[in-house]
Amino acid sequence: MNSKTNDMTTGSITGKIIAFTLPLLIGNLLQQTYNIADTLIVGKYLGDDALAAVGATGSITYLFYTLCIGLSIGSGILVSQYYGARLYDKLRLTVFNSALLTLGFGVLTSLISCIFARNILILLSVPKKLIDTSVSYMTVACAGTVLIAAYNWINALMRALGDSKTPLFFLALSCVLNIGLDLLFVFVFHFGVVGAAFATVLSQGLSAVCCIVFFFMKNDIAKLKREDMCIDSVILSKAFYTGVPIAVQNGLISVSMVALQKVTNSFGSVVMAAYTVSMRIEQFVQQPFSSLSAAESTFTGQNIGAGKQERAVYGLKQSVKLAVAFAVFALVMLLIFSKQLVGFFISGEDSVVIASKALIMTACFYAPLGMIHTVRGFLNGCGDTSYALVNGMAEVISRIGLSLILTKVSSIGFWGIWITTCATWFVTALVSIIRYKGGKWKTKSKI
Numbered sequence: 001m002n003s004k005t006n007d008m009t010t011g012s013i014t015g016k017i018i019a020f021t022l023p024l025l026i027g028n029l030l031q032q033t034y035n036i037a038d039t040l041i042v043g044k045y046l047g048d049d050a051l052a053a054v055g056a057t058g059s060i061t062y063l064f065y066t067l068c069i070g071l072s073i074g075s076g077i078l079v080s081q082y083y084g085a086r087l088y089d090k091l092r093l094t095v096f097n098s099a100l101l102t103l104g105f106g107v108l109t110s111l112i113s114c115i116f117a118r119n120i121l122i123l124l125s126v127p128k129k130l131i132d133t134s135v136s137y138m139t140v141a142c143a144g145t146v147l148i149a150a151y152n153w154i155n156a157l158m159r160a161l162g163d164s165k166t167p168l169f170f171l172a173l174s175c176v177l178n179i180g181l182d183l184l185f186v187f188v189f190h191f192g193v194v195g196a197a198f199a200t201v202l203s204q205g206l207s208a209v210c211c212i213v214f215f216f217m218k219n220d221i222a223k224l225k226r227e228d229m230c231i232d233s234v235i236l237s238k239a240f241y242t243g244v245p246i247a248v249q250n251g252l253i254s255v256s257m258v259a260l261q262k263v264t265n266s267f268g269s270v271v272m273a274a275y276t277v278s279m280r281i282e283q284f285v286q287q288p289f290s291s292l293s294a295a296e297s298t299f300t301g302q303n304i305g306a307g308k309q310e311r312a313v314y315g316l317k318q319s320v321k322l323a324v325a326f327a328v329f330a331l332v333m334l335l336i337f338s339k340q341l342v343g344f345f346i347s348g349e350d351s352v353v354i355a356s357k358a359l360i361m362t363a364c365f366y367a368p369l370g371m372i373h374t375v376r377g378f379l380n381g382c383g384d385t386s387y388a389l390v391n392g393m394a395e396v397i398s399r400i401g402l403s404l405i406l407t408k409v410s411s412i413g414f415w416g417i418w419i420t421t422c423a424t425w426f427v428t429a430l431v432s433i434i435r436y437k438g439g440k441w442k443t444k445s446k447i
Helices: 013-046 050-086 090-113 116-125 129-145 145-160 166-188 195-216 233-267 269-285 287-305 309-343 347-364 364-383 387-406 413-438
Strands: none
Touching: 013 050, 013 166, 013 195, 013 269, 013 309, 050 090, 050 116, 050 145, 050 195, 050 233, 050 287, 050 364, 090 129, 090 145, 090 233, 116 129, 116 347, 129 195, 145 166, 145 195, 145 287, 145 309, 166 195, 166 269, 195 233, 233 269, 233 387, 233 413, 269 287, 269 309, 269 347, 269 387, 269 413, 287 309, 287 364, 309 347, 309 364, 364 387, 364 413, 387 413
16 A cells, blocks of 8 residues: 555554654754744844834734634544545545635634734834834735645644654655745845745645645555545544644634733834844754653543553553653753844844843743743543643633733833743643643543
8 A cells, every 4th residue: 555654553653753743843953944034134134123013913823823723723623534544535535625614714714814903013013113014914824825734734734644854855845945935035125024024834835735746745545535535524524623622722822922022122223133042942942842742642642542641541651751851951052042143133132131040031931931841732632622721721811811911010120021921831831731730631532
C-alpha cells in the first residue's frame, strides 16, 4: 500500500514521540521565520513606527487564524483515532467533510476580518499615526486566512497519520520563497508593510497547495472514492463539535491577547515596539512546546483509537519531562543572550532595554507553559476537547483581569503587561493538571 503514515501504537514510546516531534519543531521554527522576516525587515528598514503598526495587528490576525486552526485540530483528532482503530472508510469520510468545513469557515473568516479591519483596530486604540498602516497590513494578512486554514487543515491530517516530515519539506521551500518575496516587495517595489504581508500570504498559500496535492497522491488510505465524497451528517457533526471547542478556546485566548494588546497600545510606540519584539522572540522559543503538544495529540489519538490507554498516559509523562528540560535550557539562554536577541530586531535603546528584561521575566515561567501544551495535547488526543473551553476561560479571566489591574499600579506600570503573562501561564497550568487528575478524558473517545 502506498502510504506516508506512521503507526504510533507500537514501538518505543519516547523514541516515537521525539522522532515525530523533531520535524514538527523544525517546521514550526520555519513557520516563525515568516514572522521573524517581517519583523526584521519592517523594524530595521521601515522603522519602529512601522514595526509598531504591524505589531498592533498581531493579536487580531492571530485570532482569525487560530479559529481556523482549531477546526483543523478537531479534524486531526478524528482522523488519528480512526487510523488507530483501522476504520479507513470513516477516515476518508472525515477527510472530505472536514475539507468542506474548513473551506467554508476560512472564506467566512477572511471576509469578516477584511471588512471590519479598520473598526477593529480603532476599538483596539491603535494610535492615529499608525492606524492607516495597520489597516493596510491587517487587510492583506486577513485576506489570506482561507489559505492559512487550508494549510493547517492538511497539516493536521498528515500529522494524524503520523507523517510530520512531508509538511516540513514544503514549508522549507515556502520559507525561502517568503524571504525572497519580502525583499522583492519591500526593497524593489517599495510596497512598505503591505509587501511583507503579501509575502507571507503567498508563501503560505503555495505550501498549502503543495501539501494537499502530495497528501492525496501518496496516501492510498486517504484517497477519496466517489462514495466518500458526500456530506455525512454524523461525521460532519463530529468534526464540527470536536473542533469548535478548540476553535473557541483559541478565540478566547486570542481575545485575551487582543485585550492585552490594547493595554500595551496605551503606553505608546516604545512599549508597543518592545512588546512586539518580545512576543516574536517568545513565539519562536515556544515552538518546542507546541511541537510536543501536536506530537502528544497524535500519539494519544492513535493509541486511544487502538484501545491502548496506558501507553497514551506514559507518553504524556515522557512529554512533560521533555518540556521541563527545554524550559530550563531556554531560561539559561535568555539570561545570557536576551539583549543581543532583541537588538537584532530593533535599534531604539529604550525598547531594547524593556524587551530584554521582559523576556527574562517570562522565561522564568516556561515550565508551566510547557505543562499547558503537553497536557492540552494529551486531552485533545483523547477527545476531551470540551476542556478547551475551560482552558480558554482561565486564560481570558487571568489575562484581561490582571492586565487591567496591574498596569494601573503606579509602581508596576507597563511591566504589568508581562507580569500578567507569567501569572496567566501559572494559573492555566494548574487548571490543566486538575482536569487531567479528574479523569474525565478516559471516556471521551470520539469513535
